[in-house]
Amino acid sequence: xxxxxxxxxxxxxxxxxxxxxxxxxxxxxxxxxxxxxxxxxxxxxxxxxxxxxxxxxxxxxxxxxxxxxxxxxxxxxxxxxxxxxxxxxxxxxxxxxxxxxxxxxxxxxxxxxxxxxxxxxxxxxxxxxxxxxxxxxxxxxxxxxxxxxxxxxxxxxxxxxxxxxxxxxxxxxxxxxxxxxxxxxxxxxxxxxxxxxxxxxxxxxxxxxxxxxxxxxxxxxxxxxxxxxxxxxxxxxxxxxxxxxxxxxxxxxxxxxxxxxxxxxxxxxxxxxxxxxxxxxxxxxxxxxxxxxxxxxxxxxxxxxxxxxxxxxxxxxxxxxxxxxxxxxxxxxxxxxxxxxxxxxxxxxxxxxxxxxxxxxxxxxxxxxxxxxxxxxxxxxxxxxxxxxxxxxxxxxxxxxxxxxxxxxxxxxxxxxxxxxxxxxxxxxxxxxxxxxxxxxxxxxxxxxxxxxxxxxxxxxxxxxxxxxxxxxxxxxxxxxxxxxxxxxxxxxxxxxxxxxxxxxxxxxxxxxxxxxxxxxxxxxxxxxxxxxxxxxxxxxxxxxxxxxxxxxxxxxxxxxxxxxxxxxxxxxxxxxxxxxxxxxxxxxxxxxxxxxxxxxxxxxxxxxxxxxxxxxxxxxxxxxxxxxxxxxxxxxxxxxxxxxxxxxxxxxxxxxxxxxxxxxxxxxxxxxxxxxxxxxxxxxxxxxxxxxxxxxxxxxxxxxxxxxxxxxxxxxxxxxxxxxxxxxxxxxxxxxxxxxxxxxxxxxxxxxxxxxxxxxxxxxxxxxxxxxxxx
Amino acid sequence: xxxxxxxxxxxxxxxxxxxxxxxxxxxxxxxxxxxxxxxxxxxxxxxxxxxxxxxxxxxxxxxxxxxxxxxxxxxxxxxxxxxxxxxxxxxxxxxxxxxxxxxxxxxxx
Numbered sequence: 001x002x003x004x005x006x007x008x009x010x011x012x013x014x015x016x017x018x019x020x021x022x023x024x025x026x027x028x029x030x031x032x033x034x035x036x037x038x039x040x041x042x043x044x045x046x047x048x049x050x051x052x053x054x055x056x057x058x059x060x061x062x063x064x065x066x067x068x069x070x071x072x073x074x075x076x077x078x079x080x081x082x083x084x085x086x087x088x089x090x091x092x093x094x095x096x097x098x099x100x101x102x103x104x105x106x107x108x109x110x111x112x113x114x115x116x117x118x119x120x121x122x123x124x125x126x127x128x129x130x131x132x133x134x135x136x137x138x139x140x141x142x143x144x145x146x147x148x149x150x151x152x153x154x155x156x157x158x159x160x161x162x163x164x165x166x167x168x169x170x171x172x173x174x175x176x177x178x179x180x181x182x183x184x185x186x187x188x189x190x191x192x193x194x195x196x197x198x199x200x201x202x203x204x205x206x207x208x209x210x211x212x213x214x215x216x217x218x219x220x221x222x223x224x225x226x227x228x229x230x231x232x233x234x235x236x237x238x239x240x241x242x243x244x245x246x247x248x249x250x251x252x253x254x255x256x257x258x259x260x261x262x263x264x265x266x267x268x269x270x271x272x273x274x275x276x277x278x279x280x281x282x283x284x285x286x287x288x289x290x291x292x293x294x295x296x297x298x299x300x301x302x303x304x305x306x307x308x309x310x311x312x313x314x315x316x317x318x319x320x321x322x323x324x325x326x327x328x329x330x331x332x333x334x335x336x337x338x339x340x341x342x343x344x345x346x347x348x349x350x351x352x353x354x355x356x357x358x359x360x361x362x363x364x365x366x367x368x369x370x371x372x373x374x375x376x377x378x379x380x381x382x383x384x385x386x387x388x389x390x391x392x393x394x395x396x397x398x399x400x401x402x403x404x405x406x407x408x409x410x411x412x413x414x415x416x417x418x419x420x421x422x423x424x425x426x427x428x429x430x431x432x433x434x435x436x437x438x439x440x441x442x443x444x445x446x447x448x449x450x451x452x453x454x455x456x457x458x459x460x461x462x463x464x465x466x467x468x469x470x471x472x473x474x475x476x477x478x479x480x481x482x483x484x485x486x487x488x489x490x491x492x493x494x495x496x497x498x499x500x501x502x503x504x505x506x507x508x509x510x511x512x513x514x515x516x517x518x519x520x521x522x523x524x525x526x527x528x529x530x531x532x533x534x535x536x537x538x539x540x541x542x543x544x545x546x547x548x549x550x551x552x553x554x555x556x557x558x559x560x561x562x563x564x565x566x567x568x569x570x571x572x573x574x575x576x577x578x579x580x581x582x583x584x585x586x587x588x589x590x591x592x593x594x595x596x597x598x599x600x601x602x603x604x605x606x607x608x609x610x611x612x613x614x615x616x617x618x619x620x621x622x623x624x625x626x627x628x629x630x631x632x633x634x635x636x637x638x639x640x641x642x643x644x645x646x647x648x649x650x651x652x653x654x655x656x657x658x659x660x661x662x663x664x665x666x667x668x669x670x671x672x673x674x675x676x677x678x679x680x681x682x683x684x685x686x687x688x689x690x691x692x693x694x695x696x697x698x699x700x701x702x703x704x705x706x707x708x709x710x711x712x713x714x715x716x717x718x719x720x721x722x723x724x725x726x727x728x729x730x731x732x733x734x735x736x737x738x739x740x741x742x743x744x745x746x747x748x749x750x751x752x753x754x755x756x757x758x759x760x761x762x763x764x765x766x767x768x769x770x771x772x773x774x775x776x
Numbered sequence: 777x778x779x780x781x782x783x784x785x786x787x788x789x790x791x792x793x794x795x796x797x798x799x800x801x802x803x804x805x806x807x808x809x810x811x812x813x814x815x816x817x818x819x820x821x822x823x824x825x826x827x828x829x830x831x832x833x834x835x836x837x838x839x840x841x842x843x844x845x846x847x848x849x850x851x852x853x854x855x856x857x858x859x860x861x862x863x864x865x866x867x868x869x870x871x872x873x874x875x876x877x878x879x880x881x882x883x884x885x
Contacts, residue, residue, distance in 0.1 A: 306860030313861075321869055324861035328872055336858040361871065 014070045042076045043282065052076060285351075289344040303337035309346070316350045322359060326350055329363045818846040824853070830884075845880055852876045 017038065039049045052075040290300070296312060297304045304312075306327075313323050330346035331338060338346060345367035353359055818826040826849055828842065856862055856870045868874075 306858070310860035320861050324859050324869065325871060327859045327861055328855075328870055331858065334855050334858050336860065 010074070014073045017073060018066055018069050039072075039076065042080060043284070044076065044079050045284075048079050052079065285348065286344055289347045290340065292347060293340055293343045300340050303335075303339055304343055306336045306338075309338050309343070313346065313350055316354060318350060318353055322353055323350075325359055326353070329359070330367070332363070332368065816842050816846070818850070820850060820853075826850070826853075841884065845884070848876060848880060 020038075039052070042049070044052075052072050055071065055075055292312075293300065293304065296308050309327070310323075313326070314320075316323075318326075326346050326349045329349060330342045332342055332345075333339075345363065348367060349359060814830045816828040816830065818828070820826075826846060828845070828849075830842075852870075852873045853868075856868055856873050857864065859870070862868070862870070
């Protein structure tokens, strides 16, 4: 308090105010009267006013001496700037804007305003504001603003001084503009000005002598019918008048008004041309909004659901269209719920609208919910003063601006809610993601994808699978790698085939998620269908989707497959063997290279199918032997010509291999061996069994499929064909083991086979898909 | 003509089969002899249908453009729906929505 240093502008300003208050010219102002009005016009909470008075010593003295007055004014400026009220702040706060006082409408004030405005550019914005304070109390709603419009002219002069105001004054004049009206000295505006801002200002209008009806309405932040209160604004004539006034005055007032009305926060902007945002929410307003928010949603960090908000705002009796527009503007993150800031913005817009302001097309900046990451944004620094009061949900600013400790206190909840917003700020993009999702849903048929490895089984002849299974069952049911086992459960033969199935299924499963589906029971239908197709493919030309047994490849494939088998068996387990066997065996079979078993099966199956066409029926009933025989037959049939030699060799090799190898390996080999054995199996049932075991894996998947297909649509022929193919494949495979050195060839062959099986599976997939479509 | 296109859309929906999300359907077949226009249909997951009628005189819009337009339309529509004051079925009076649509149309034309 002591040692108060005032700048020239301040000095002048203060002296003027002092003169203004010093009605009696006694050089000392009494607390009552003008001073009070002045303080009220400062739009500070009562307690702040009291604090100021204490600090300046007025209470001590009982009156406002000049020094006290000046101190008080300085403190007012400090408070309006958002700084905590402290004695030190008087001199420490630099560049404190002149204290702002709501333009009270007084001719005097107006005069003051004008004088001030004309006087000091610096004060421009402020000066206009100050004069009226005393007049504030007189503001009555009634007269409102029409008059204020006139004063515009006078205000014009102020305009240059308070250029800031004008910009904001733009059409959507905020209540601030109303204020300006009041300020306008055009006399008799006293009440008017208040009328406008009344509704808004009523919160802080406590100071106001409740002149404005708005004040009355607002006086209780949460008046009994809270919503009604401000809703009732509409009822109050002043507001209506204000409405009329606004549009007109808005433009005019600009400077002064806006300045005046502009919450002190605005003016706190250092620059004289503070940005007068008509949409800014004052502190009191905000407090009111927050209270309202609490009535709906106790948790300040929570959201108000759309329905509740709808009800609430409907009470304002605004047309739905406007409410809808307000909602659009305020629901920033488009989440259908209002955060505290969104709610305040919406509320503010409603109030503005009720008072005649047109709704903006775009959410005003000050109302825009600020995301939390604004913490570091420059905004905080830029709007030191504004931060505190700006209605804009500047949670970030308050929390962030270290220079605004008071603000921080004020907006604790904001911080939280801003955090919330952060999470939702980007929500708007969710809708985009929506559509993106949809487009992404581009259903990639898993089957197609999977076709690669597994599908093969589908087409392959069931027979083959069966054969494989039988063989496997005969040889070793415990083939762990027989994925088919799982799938072929439904197959009657699967029991035996389980092993083989497992074998195959193992392979198939891997790749074949889609195809698996086919093979699995539920899918059998599909698989059957596909199988049918595949079978049909095989049957007609063997080269159709189902692995084309007739393909010449078996010859080389066989060899390669054999090689593969060899290599596989050596390297991998049964599956490998299956794979090896397969390539040669069944091109059409989708040969998951990975699933040696199934692949093996497949090719084997194909071969087997082909060769087994005739034997398929037999195979089924005789699972255990079925494979053997069928395969043998297949082998015999298919391989006789070509691979007899090889087969024999293979068989011989296979057999021993089988015997030597564990079931798993035997399976692998089985594929190749199966073929081989098939050829020789006849002679050696035991061998056959062993051969079957190797074949089992390969045929298993085939079998399974076959079986399922059979169940649905027995097409043994196809199966047999496939099995024949498989057998052929298998036959070829045996050669592989012999020629380990032919790995390369085997690999190539297997590759070829796999490709074939892939194509077959692809076809199967398409068929199945179609079926799926047809199903519903 | 819009009604016929709606019929077509319904027909397509019925044939969509299960769980087939047909985000967009490009139906160029609806070209009347005299009225050379194209009708594009778009169905959302909630069976809300968007029908776009385009004048053929305009250089044929690429399919992608149509799709992006529909996507934007869908986005704006969801934003409008979020508004609790909006009753589904009412005429959309959202300014933002209108502006988006207008800008889209201008961009195309």
